[in-house]
Amino acid sequence: MEGDVDEDDGTFINIPLADDTGDMENQVEQEEKTRLINQVLELQHTLEDLSSRVDAVKEENLKLKSENQVLGQYIENLMSASSVFQTTDTKSKRK
Numbered sequence: 001m002e003g004d005v006d007e008d009d010g011t012f013i014n015i016p017l018a019d020d021t022g023d024m025e026n027q028v029e030q031e032e033k034t035r036l037i038n039q040v041l042e043l044q045h046t047l048e049d050l051s052s053r054v055d056a057v058k059e060e061n062l063k064l065k066s067e068n069q070v071l072g073q074y075i076e077n078l079m080s081a082s083s084v085f086q087t088t089d090t091k092s093k094r095k
Contacts, residue, residue, distance in 0.1 A: 079085035
């Protein structure tokens, strides 16, 4: 019985009852559920962080593409304005 008195020294002896093992199992299950919930929440935060980083990289990529197009157009305009880069007609030189 739980709470029996030890006749030798008068202290109580705790003897687990059948219900106590069920409570222990429930406590273990509850701790496991809590651990899993915390793990899921941590993974959600990690996913949110990664998603934010992906969005930032996409934005930076679009910005760099736009700048690249502007620089490409600028270089093309410089080349067309320079006599060094003028296209030559190879057919007219051969004649």
